[in-house]
């Protein structure tokens with residue numbers, strides 16, 4: 514199970530699953546079989562980025578394109 518944020522620039526420790534987002538990717542292992550791997554983006558990172566899986570072997574952070582242009586001011 515994941516224990517920290519998948520963003521290498523963040524690496525926040527996973528404490529609450531409700532904070533952030535869990536991603537599950539089917540990754541190819543060395544012997545050719547597949548395994549489901551879990552990745553977690555913390556709440557802050559999941560606001561601005563998402564995770565994608567490349568060639569079932571590499572997980573990368575991707576900036577969200579549909580970012581809301583206006584920030585909702587916290588009341």
Ligand SMILES: [Zn+2]
Nearest residue numbers: 518523555558
């Ligand atoms: Zn993070």
